[in-house]
Every structure is written in C-alpha cells, then in structure tokens.
Amino acid sequence: AQSVTQLDSQVPVFEEAPVELRCNYSSSVSVYLFWYVQYPNQGLQLLLKYLSGSTLVESINGFEAEFNKSQTSFHLRKPSVHISDTAEYFCAVKRRGGSEKLVFGKGTKLTVNP
Amino acid sequence: SQTIHQWPATLVQPVGSPLSLECTVEGTSNPNLYWYRQAAGRGLQLLFYSVGIGQISSEVPQNLSASRPQDRQFILSSKKLLLSDSGFYLCAWSVLWSAGGYEQFFGPGTRLTVL
Numbered sequence: 001a002q003s004v005t006q007l008d009s010q011v012p013v014f015e016e017a018p019v020e021l022r023c024n025y026s027s028s029v030s031v032y033l034f035w036y037v038q039y040p041n042q043g044l045q046l047l048l049k050y051l052s053g054s055t056l057v058e059s060i061n062g063f064e065a066e067f068n069k070s071q072t073s074f075h076l077r078k079p080s081v082h083i084s085d086t087a088e089y090f091c092a093v094k095r096r097g098g099s100e101k102l103v104f105g106k107g108t109k110l111t112v113n114p
Numbered sequence: 115s116q117t118i119h120q121w122p123a124t125l126v127q128p129v130g131s132p133l134s135l136e137c138t139v140e141g142t143s144n145p146n147l148y149w150y151r152q153a154a155g156r157g158l159q160l161l162f163y164s165v166g167i168g169q170i171s172s173e174v175p176q177n178l179s180a181s182r183p184q185d186r187q188f189i190l191s192s193k194k195l196l197l198s199d200s201g202f203y204l205c206a207w208s209v210l211w212s213a214g215g216y217e218q219f220f221g222p223g224t225r226l227t228v229l
Contacts, residue, residue, distance in 0.1 A: 032216055043204055043220035044158075051215050090158060094216055100146045100165075100208045102218055106157035 002027040002093045006105035014113050015083055021076040021108045023065075023091030033074040034092040034102065035065055044090060050074065061085075086112045116141035120205050120221040127228055133178075133192040135224050137205030140186065145207040147188040148218070149180055152202040164188060200228045 003026045013019050025031065032051050036044040048059040055067040065076045074091060091105040117140045127133060139145055149161040160173045162180035170180050177196060181189045188205055202225050208218040 034218075036220075041202075041223070041225065043222045044206075045220070046217060049217070092218075100210055100216065100218075101148075101160065101163060102208075104158045 002031060002095055002103045004091050004093050004103055004105035006091055006108050008108050009106065010109045010111070012111045012113060013081055016080045018079050019077065019081050019085075019110065021089050021091075021110065023074045023076065023105060025072050025074065025091075025093045027072075027093060027095060029098075030096045032094045032096060033065075033067060034094070035059075035063070035074070035076050036090045036092060036104075038088045038090065038107075040087075047076075047089070081110075081112045083112050083114060086110060116207075116219065118205060118207060118219055118221040120203075120224050122224060123222065124225045125227070127195050127226065129197055129228055130194045133190070133195050133199070133226070135190040135203055135205075135226075137188040137190075137221055138186055139188075139207045142186070142207065142209065144185060145209065147182065148206040148208070149188065149190050150204040150206065152204065153198075153200070158204070162190070195228045197228050200226055202226075 005024045007022045034049045035047040037047045038044045048057045050057050050067045058064045063078045065074050067074050088107045088109045090107045092102040094102050119138050147164045151159050151161055164170050164182045167182050178192050202223050204223045205221040206218050210216050
C-alpha cells in the first residue's frame with residue numbers, strides 16, 4: 001500500500017519569500033505523484049503532476065516540484081510567493097496500474113503574510 | 115470539456131435528519147467516481163468509490179451510504195445524521211488515459227453542518 005507524509009501542517013511565510021512544502025511517500029511499486037491546491041471553501045485543483053520523464057515539473061503559476069526516487073520525495077517549491085498563494089496544499093500518490101484511487105497526505109496550510 | 119457539479123453548496127441539518135448529496139459529471143463516460151470528506155484538521159478521507167453503475171465500495175464504516183443510479187450520477191446519503199458527520203464533502207471523478215497518465219478532478223464541494 002502507498003502512504004504520503006506531509007511533514008508540515010502549517011507554513012507561514014512573508015510575501016515574495018521562497019517556500020518549500022515537503023512531501024514524502026512510501027510505495028513498493030512505481031507511482032504517479034500529484035500536488036493539489038485548495039482555496040477556502042472550494043474543491044481541490046490539480047497544481048502539477050509527475051507521471052514519467054523529466055523529474056522536474058512546473059505549474060503555470062510558478063510552482064515546481066521535483067520527483068526524487070532515491071529519497072521518495074516530491075517537494076513543492078516556489079521562489080517568490082504572493083498573497084494569493086495562501087491556500088491548503090495536498091500531496092497525493094497513485095500506484096501505476098491497479099486501482100485508480102489516490103492516497104492523499106494530510107495537507108499543508110500555506111499562509112502568505114504581507 | 116468535462117465538468118462536475120455538486121449540490122447543495124451548503125446545508126445545515128439537525129441531528130437525526132436524513133441526508134442526500136448529489137454529484138453529476140458531464141462530458142465523460144463511465145468515470146470512476148469518489149466521495150471524500152474533509153473534517154477540520156483531518157485532511158481528506160475517502161468515503162466511497164464507484165467503478166460503474168450500482169458498484170460501490172466503502173472505505174470506512176459509518177452511517178453514510180452511496181449509490182450510483184446512473185453512469186454520471188453519484189449520491190451520498192444518510193438515514194440519520196450524527197454531529198460527527200459535519201464537514202466538507204467533495205465528489206471527484208478520475209480518468210486513466212489510454213496513452214498513459216491519470217488525473218482526478220474535484221467538484222466544488224458541499225459544506226454540511228449538523229446541529
């Protein structure tokens with residue numbers, strides 16, 4: 001079975017500072033990896049995903065994540081955050097093949113302060 | 115394009131009352147469908163998933179049930195709500211691309227408060 005650990009439940013940062021949200025996963029088989037973002041009282045939106053190929057994936061709003069197989073990590077980074085990035089971020093994993101269910105981490109609440 | 119709808123958006127119900135939340139998906143056929151619940155500080159909990167009409171798998175024991183009467187309709191129900199049923203309920207659907215790849219899409223959610 002797969003599992004996901006998001007080490008930080010809350011991350012406060014100042015506007016224009018860099019941020020890293022950590023995600024580690026556990027799986028005995030190959031996986032797909034995802035980051036979702038949830039703004040207050042809304043559903044989850046896919047931010048970026050790793051399926052195969054380049055281990056560095058980017059979103060349209062400046063976030064990036066790097067798949068590190070040896071460290072079983074998929075940390076999310078942004079070099080300069082905005083107030084509008086304030087949201088909850090969820091890391092998720094799906095095994096290649098088998099069930100289509102996602103396994104989610106418990107989420108990291110990012111608060112960007114002026 | 116595909117869209118997913120949930121209603122109602124918000125709901126306040128007394129303890130012991132019944133519940134029916136509806137989710138519909140447009141623009142795709144035979145999707146896998148999911149019900150999740152978010153309780154404060156507890157992350158995202160998968161409640162039910164369905165791979166086809168009438169096929170429901172329950173992930174956790176509880177007083178909720180799910181049904182899929184049509185291909186793109188997924189309903190979450192309860193005969194008697196508990197205080198602990200309060201939370202944010204999310205419906206989702208997923209697709210496994212034949213060329214490789216996968217994605218899961220979420221609805222806007224229903225905020226349920228049980229008093």
